[in-house]
C-alpha cells in the first residue's frame with residue numbers, strides 16, 4: 212500500500228536540479244512525480260521514479276545526499292470537493308499530513324495525490340476505512 | 355613502555371639543573387654566532403652570563419615568526435651552511451616561508467624524540483608505521499619517518515594524498531600505526547566507508563595525529579570510525595618539527611614536552627607577562643640542544659596550559675594541555691573570541707553532524723557576521739523542511755549557548771567543503787579583503 216519516494220538535498224545554486232534530472236536520465240530512470248520544497252538556502256527535491264533503488268544508488272555515487280521514505284498515493288475523485296472529502300476523513304481520523312503533491316498522470320478518470328504522513332500505517336488504515344482508494348506502488352512506478 | 359628510561363623519568367631537580375646548564379650553553383653560542391640574537395640581547399640590556407636560573411629566562415626578549423621572515427633564509431642559523439645536513443621550510447600563507455636548518459646532531463636528536471614519541475603513543479619495534487604526513491619541505495613526513503626508523507619499526511613512506519592507494523596499502527601491508535593530520539584520518543574513514551572497507555578488519559591500533567588543532571570530541575569520532583587509539587602529537591618546524599610533545603597512551607591526557615631539550619613557558623599573549631604553571635596562555639618555547647637554528651623564547655601562538663601534576667605513565671616531563679587553538683586562528687567576532695576548534699566541538703556533539711565545516715566571516719554594515727557551513731549527510735538529512743530547519747536552528751542555538759556568538763547556519767551538500775589531504779581550510783575571513 213506504500214509508495215517509495217526518494218528525496219534529495221539540493222543547495223540553492225544554479226544547475227543542481229538539472230544535474231539530478233541529467234544523472235537520472237542517463238541511468239534510464241523515469242520520473243513519475245516530482246515536488247520541490249525550498250527555503251532561501253536549500254531545497255528538498257522529492258521524486259517518485261520507476262526504479263527507486265537504482266535512482267538512489269546513482270545519485271549517491273554522484274555525491275548527492277539521498278533518502279528513501281514511504282508515502283501514500285491516493286486516488287482523488289475528479290469532482291468538486293473530491294480532495295476535500297479525503298482531507299476531512301484524515302482530519303477526523305486525527306492523521307497528520309506532513310506534505311502532499313499532485314501526481315502528473317491520471318488514473319483513469321481520477322487524479323492522484325501523493326501524501327506524506329508522520330504515521331503512514333495509521334493513515335492507510337484511516338483512509339481504507341473511509342472508503343478511499345489507495346494505489347499500489349507497482350501501479351504508480353509504471354504509470 | 356618508555357623509550358629512554360634514563361632521560362624521560364629524570365627527577366624534577368635534575369631536569370631543571372640540566373635545563374639551566376643547556377640554556378646557558380645555548381645563549382653563549384647564539385650570542386657568539388647569530389648577529390640577530392646579539393643585537394636582541396644588547397637592546398634588552400642583558401648578557402648570557404646574567405642568566406643563571408630558569409626564572410632569569412623572562413629577562414630575555416621573545417623571538418617571533420616575523421623575525422624568521424626578516425632573516426630569510428639563513429640569517430638565524432647558528433652554524434655555517436657546511437654543517438647543515440637538511441633544510442625544511444614552512445609554507446607561508448603570507449609572503450616568504452620560514453626556513454629551518456638541521457645539523458647531523460639535530461637530526462639525531464629529532465629521531466630520538468620522535469622515537470620517544472612513538473613509544474609514548476604505544477608503538478614498538480614490530481609495528482608497521484603507515485606515515486601519511488607529507489614528505490617534502492614540510493617537517494611532518496621526514497620527521498616521523500626518521501623516528502620510526504630509529505625505533506626500529508617498519509615504516510611505509512606513504513606521504514599525503516592518493517587516498518584509494520592509502521587504503522589498499524593499509525589493508526595489504528597490515529599497517530598497525532597511522533600518522534597523519536586528524537582531518538585526513540576522517541577523510542580516510544569517509545572514503546573507506548564509501549568503498550565498503552571496514553576499519554575493524556584492519557590491523558591499525560594507534561593513530562598519531564597532529565599538525566592542526568583538534569578537539570576531544572573529534573578524538574572520540576576518530577577512535578570510533580577508525581577503530582584505533584587516537585594520540586595527539588605536537589610540534590612546529592620553527593622548534594623542531596613533530597615530536598616536541600606527545601600524549602602518552604596510558605593517560606591520553608596532556609602532551610609530555612621533552613624538557614631535556616625544550617623549556618616551555620606560558621605567557622599572557624597581550625602583555626607578554628609570564629604566567630604561573632596551570633594558567634592558560636600562549637606557549638613560548640626555548641630550544642636548549644638545537645645547533646642549526648636555536649630558538650630563544652619563540653612565541654608559538656598556540657594557546658595551552660602546563661599541567662604540572664605527575665602522570666600515571668611515570669614520565670616526569672610536564673604535560674601541555676591539548677592546544678585549544680592558535681592565537682593566529684582566533685577570530686574576533688563582534689568582540690567575542692572564537693576558535694574554529696570550539697565550533698567543531700559543538701558540531702560533533704550534535705547527532706548526525708560531521709565535523710566538516712567552514713566558517714565564513716564577513717562584515718555587513720560595520721557588523722561582523724559569521725556563517726557556519728555544515729555538510730548534510732544521510733544521517734542528518736530528511737525529506738521534511740522542518741526537520742532540516744530544526745537542525746540548523748539547533749546548531750545555531752548551541753553555538754550561541756557555548757560561545758556567546760550569533761551565527762547563521764547554512765546547510766550545504768556533502769563534499770562541497772574542500773577536503774584537505776593536509777591541513778583543513780576552516781576559515782574564510784572576507785573582512786581581510788575589504
Ligand SMILES: [Zn+2]
Pocket residue numbers: 601602604605610665666667668669
Ligand atoms: Zn604520561
